[in-house]
Amino acid sequence: MVALPPVKPVRVAGLAVGSAVLVVVLALVHLTQGTSDVGAVDLVRWVFGASDEDAAKILVAARLPRLVAGLAVGVALGFAGATLQSLARNPLASPDTLAVNAGAWLTVVAAAAFGLSLPILPSGALSFVGGLVAAVFVLMLSAGGSSGPARLILAGTATAFALNAVTVLLMLLFQRETVGFYAWGNGTLVQGDFDAVVQTAPVIALAALGCLVLGRRLDILALGDDTATVLGLHVRRTRLIGTVLAVLLSTAAVTIAGPIGFVGLCAPVIVRLVARFVPGLHRHRLLMPFSAVAGVVIVIGSDILLRFVLGGQAGVDVPTGVVTSLFGAVVLVWLARGHRDAGSGRRAATTHLAKVRSARFVRSVIAVGVVLVPVVTVVGLLAGDAWLLGGDVVNWLTGRSGPAVTYVLDQRYPRVLAALFAGAALAVAGTVVQAVSRNPLAEPGILGVTAGAGVGAVALITTIPAVGVWTMTGVAGACAVATFALVYGLAWRGGLDSDRLILIGFGVYTAGTAVITFIIIATDPWNTGKALTWLSGSTYGRTALQVVPVAVALVVLTSVLAGSVRRLDLLALDDDTPRVLGVRLERVRLLTLTAAALLTSTAVAAIGVVGFVGLVAPHAARALVGGRHSRVLPMAALLGAVLVSVADTFGRTVIAPAQIPAGLATAMIGTPYFIWLLWRTRVRPVG
Structure with missing residues (x-):
């Protein structure tokens, strides 16, 4: 049995301060971007009391809702990805590879196609059911993810292909009812108001808190099922509770911004890399919050990059999920480069x-x-x-x-x-x-x-x-x-x-x-x-x-x-x-x-x-x-x-x-x- 390295509070505190500064800087840069000519100077003047109604309207009506949505989605997907990877003991487990996003997207599109105009929370509940069913199904096919990353990818891809096929069929047959769902299905931070974030924020907070409470159990689960059982952990119950919490977080993110790809995969991977220099960061009560911060950095950073390279209008037309998917693909290839042949599984x-x-x-x-x-x-x-x-x-x-x-x-x-x-x-x-x-x-x-x-x-x-x-x-x-x-x-x-x-x-x-x-x-x-x-x-x-x-x-x-x-x-x-x-x-x-x-x-x-x-x-x-x-x-x-x-x-x-x-x-x-x-x-x- 391998013990986790001791936590070094000074390094953890330094990392926390550095992460907070990075998030604040990204948030300020994010607020200066958009389709209007209101820039950083105008916003600073408004903050310090200048009566600039145009800046106030733009900030409150468009830019702040988009920023807050990015923060909420990053936190939710960071917690979800860290939890799923720990439950499956597989670095490639995420809302994407477990088809959670595909299941959630299908249920939302199906509701729209058949004329159901649901409020935010009922729509989120519907997407939760679809995501949970998809995740459980993929985990069953891949032996809980423990049979190897390639098999998890294959099982998740097959399930996502099938669900996406039905989703696309609905969008083709009901184009008028599902207009805009193609871009939304690739993850967009465009928000008209704060309603979606305000209503889903309590769900994200409670689910994230539940994951933190589960953190000690996940530390034990990382030692292996047999060892965890000997130490008195109910493995099946832990996996069930963790999966429900992770899917709840993932579908909350989908409710806000659609399926933003591969944030849940990349954020925990980045934190585990940083853990080489910050001992103790593998402990889940540290891993999860820092994964949430990494998720925020990925989502907000991708949105900034998108609008910086292509202009403000691209931030409206092109989904942020396209950028995160490209980033996720690079991380996935990097992880795969270090993969060693499972051998027996293939035979x-x-x-x-x-x-x-x-x-x-x-x-x-x-x-x-x-x-x-x-x-x-x-x-x-x-x-x-x-x-x-x-x-x-x-x-x-x-x-x-x-x-x-x-x-x-x-x-x-x-x-x-x-x-x-x-x-x-x-x-x-x-x-x-x-x-x-x-x-x-x-x-x-x-x-x-x-x-x-x-x-x-x-x-x-x-x-x-x-x-x-x-x-x-x-x-x-x-x-x-x-x-x-x-x-x-x-x-x-x-x-x-x-x-x-x-x-x-x-x-x-x-x-x-x-x-x-x-x-x-x-x-x-x-x-x-x-x-x-x-x-x-x-x-x-x-x-x-x-x-x-x-x-x-x-x-x-x-x-x-x-x-x-x-x-x-x-x-x-x-x-x-x-x-x-x-x-x-x-x-x-x-x-x-x-x-x-x-x-x-x-x-x-x-x-x-x-x-x-x-x-x-x-x-x-x-x-x-x-x-x-x-x-x-x-x-x-x-x-x-x-x-x-x-x-x-x-x-x-x-x-x-x-x-x-x-x-x-x-x-x-x-x-x-x-x-x-x-x-x-x-x-x-x-x-």
């Missing part, structure tokens, strides 16, 4: 995949897949807001259809082809990523490649709306490859560790998503449909020319990968076996992952950001045909094509003439499967 997750299938069974399964592709293609051509008959398609193919049928099918067939080719490309890319990382829970999206391609494509179509298809594909491909190179380079530390690759990829994915959000909101803040449609993956408005790049990439790169199936089989085993058999390990990794990045980029350019296909299709293929990549690659491609095509057809038909983007439909289909996989491979405590 446990892959053992159930080794299945032997007879050649006859494999041929039968692949034959079924080959038959399904034309079947879903025909159904995709027939289904939609206007249902057609098989004869209509035959007449259209032979040039004998009427104008109405011709118009419908001319618009529909590029969408069907885009879904088929993009689905197959994502599935093949996912197969490669899983083989190289030796992790069946990895996919191109969670490794940041999808977000990188999305940044390139969104930036290009925003600045040059009439850009050509091949140019957009080239830019998306270049950004995807650059993102892959960044993730791969950061993850390499004398070797490629699977968990480190996933954690760094998630950090880069977070940064890429924040950049996409910034580009869209900064350039076209009122066009929520454009943002949501792209980020949700949609085949709407696709032309035949836009399908060509992904089709070419699929044919060429899959053929190249098909020649490397034996090497992929060896890579999926370990690092030593390929080297013994003469395989140039790093060269094969680099080439195959580059091919996966290019396949992903062309798919993103064709239909936008679609998640889970690269995870579900390869895993389902291995379950059907075994682990040999000569069988997995074609089967995964067929399943990916079928999955996205079915999702696209479903989205175009079920609520026609309105549509559900294909990415949302695949998330709804893929998430339950992924959650089942996480549950099946969860690491159970020994004893």
Whole structure:
């Protein structure tokens, strides 16, 4: 049992004074920023009694509410993050990675979509229920977070993806009722008055006090469950109370300013770094208050930086959460760089995949897949807001259809082809990523490649709306490859560790998503449909020319990968076996992952950001045909094509003439499967 170092009061007091001075300075700077020309001199004159009504109005009506909101949110998220990380004994636990923010956001948007205009406290209570359910669910999937940071990230990401898919769907279907919720969902400090802070402040104060009271128990819990139990601590009760308090704090912050990302992750990490120089700071009754101060510094500092770099109006248009997410992504990557391979956890997750299938069974399964592709293609051509008959398609193919049928099918067939080719490309890319990382829970999206391609494509179509298809594909491909190179380079530390690759990829994915959000909101803040449609993956408005790049990439790169199936089989085993058999390990990794990045980029350019296909299709293929990549690659491609095509057809038909983007439909289909996989491979405590 390791005792905590003794507290040195002089150093703690010095840190407290320095922190207070920093917060005061940031607060004063924050008050001088805004859209009006009222500056520091005007505010100082007003403070000392000068009768400046304009300065008073601006200060009371806009700047002080924004500052007070930042203070309250920073305190709440600092306490929440420190508590969650201690409960899970995991430095990556936070309201974001436990999907608390996603659950809270969903409940608030759902209430607005269905016409419920709730007062502040009832709205906060509703978001608390959503956040608590999400957090408990993620902790169950990740064995309370103790099974490792990579698994916690995967469980939280899967749950957040599913919840966000439903949220985005509601915002697309009820755009008028949910106007402004996209920016709010990324965390904004814009306040019209003090009401939200005044009503939630008692909740934050009481929950923070409860966390402090729990501090001694958390000190004991840090020694391990067994030791804590021997010392008389009721571990389960402590975790339950702590989780409720942390979620209460997180959802109070969401009620005030929306989900401001990664403050709860970064604040405790910063304090623990400072604890190296201030002994005793690891004690929770010191860790939590200083985490709250660090949270305030992050939130207020990010808001200052945003308006300093982009101007006062950016503080209104661009959510502060975009800046905190970028900062959080950097911290997450830094933490992941120091991560050591869990080893056993990954092997446990892959053992159930080794299945032997007879050649006859494999041929039968692949034959079924080959038959399904034309079947879903025909159904995709027939289904939609206007249902057609098989004869209509035959007449259209032979040039004998009427104008109405011709118009419908001319618009529909590029969408069907885009879904088929993009689905197959994502599935093949996912197969490669899983083989190289030796992790069946990895996919191109969670490794940041999808977000990188999305940044390139969104930036290009925003600045040059009439850009050509091949140019957009080239830019998306270049950004995807650059993102892959960044993730791969950061993850390499004398070797490629699977968990480190996933954690760094998630950090880069977070940064890429924040950049996409910034580009869209900064350039076209009122066009929520454009943002949501792209980020949700949609085949709407696709032309035949836009399908060509992904089709070419699929044919060429899959053929190249098909020649490397034996090497992929060896890579999926370990690092030593390929080297013994003469395989140039790093060269094969680099080439195959580059091919996966290019396949992903062309798919993103064709239909936008679609998640889970690269995870579900390869895993389902291995379950059907075994682990040999000569069988997995074609089967995964067929399943990916079928999955996205079915999702696209479903989205175009079920609520026609309105549509559900294909990415949302695949998330709804893929998430339950992924959650089942996480549950099946969860690491159970020994004893």
